Amino acid sequence: MNTEQFVSRHISLNEADKQAMLEKVGVSSIEELISQTIPSSIRLENDLNISEALSEYQMLNHSKELASKNTDYTSYIGFGYHNTLLPSAIQRNIFENPSWYTAYTPYQAEIAQGRLEALLNYQTVVCDLTGFALANASLLDESTAAAEAMHMFFNNRTKDQKKAGANKFFISDLVLPQTVSVLKTKAEGLEIEIVIGDHKTHEFDGSYYGVLLQYPGKNGIVLDYTEDIVEYKKLDLQVVLACDPMALVKLKSPASMGADCAVGTSQRFGIPLGYGGPHAAFFSCREDYKRDIPGRIIGVSQDMYGKRALRMALQTREQH
Known part of the structure; x- marks a missing residue:
């Protein structure tokens, strides 16, 4: 799955929908809408420094990489909190049903x-x-x-x-x-x-x-x-x-x-x-x-x- 397809699955606004909404509110672009809505004194002058979008495969690998940095520790909180053993049958058939x-x-x-x-x-x-x-x-x-x-x-x-x-x-x-x-x-x-x-x-x-x-x-x-x-x-x-x-x-x-x-x-x-x-x-x-x-x-x-x-x-x- 390429990046564009992956993004469109999670951000459902397409170009036709965007143009229809812009026309409804009477502006020609998102930039014009923002300029009419948000005072220039509180707007950033430059674009946000956001990296290019990832494909689904790249995102999953990135998530696994981040998750691997987690460290498991033994909790001694107690007082109403307990370690648990979750049977696979319960996890699969109830929690993951x-x-x-x-x-x-x-x-x-x-x-x-x-x-x-x-x-x-x-x-x-x-x-x-x-x-x-x-x-x-x-x-x-x-x-x-x-x-x-x-x-x-x-x-x-x-x-x-x-x-x-x-x-x-x-x-x-x-x-x-x-x-x-x-x-x-x-x-x-x-x-x-x-x-x-x-x-x-x-x-x-x-x-x-x-x-x-x-x-x-x-x-x-x-x-x-x-x-x-x-x-x-x-x-x-x-x-x-x-x-x-x-x-x-x-x-x-x-x-x-x-x-x-x-x-x-x-x-x-x-x-x-x-x-x-x-x-x-x-x-x-x-x-x-x-x-x-x-x-x-x-x-x-x-x-x-x-x-x-x-x-x-x-x-x-x-x-x-």
Whole structure:
């Protein structure tokens, strides 16, 4: 493949299209359009020093040459990040499944059925592991997912809590430090007061509205929070558990312990460390929050012919 063909595959604007657009806006050339649009005082006087375009073969060789300069190091980050072993069967048939290589944008359902199926499968796995009926199609990372839960709880305070100005959010001292940092930043803008302490001994009052627990804790300890959550519920506290999804394969689910929400990172399921992330987070909760859950939810519907079709069932904000 020559250079011109390779470039045209990735830059689809051809000469006829360019002339049609120039004619539409009333100019004769790209140069004239730029001169009318960008003040001369901020324009470069010379052309950019850009090398000649490469052919596909040359580009692939160049990419391999650059990649060979990478050096593998052992990561000691820890605290929520884990090295992974990815079975070839999972990599080939799930992560590299060609039927899921459709357009990314989920709201264009007519051309994104493969992508939507991958997201639906993701939601289903999260629901199975956490025990909740509702899961979204991922967020950025565990820290920001926990921050989203804190915000969602804040918006869902009881009438009495809102009237009393309850604005304290409790974080267990077993929660990962990077999560605490993001929560503090998020809380500042919402005028939420962060309180960190021992979830067993801390004394709660009417000024609190939510609790974040780590499962297992940052030190690796596995605790059953069922009895603690019963006590929190007596005070109308909303509870989110930041979970290790691999641990949830064996451990009691957050939903069965009485929690309202579960968050965590999917990095455990085969994603390389990549200098600490970010990795796709999961976010699941009770159905009561279905109008407040952040992100988007993929659902099963049917097309005009009555056949099974996937579409975005709920989207609380643009994030594609």
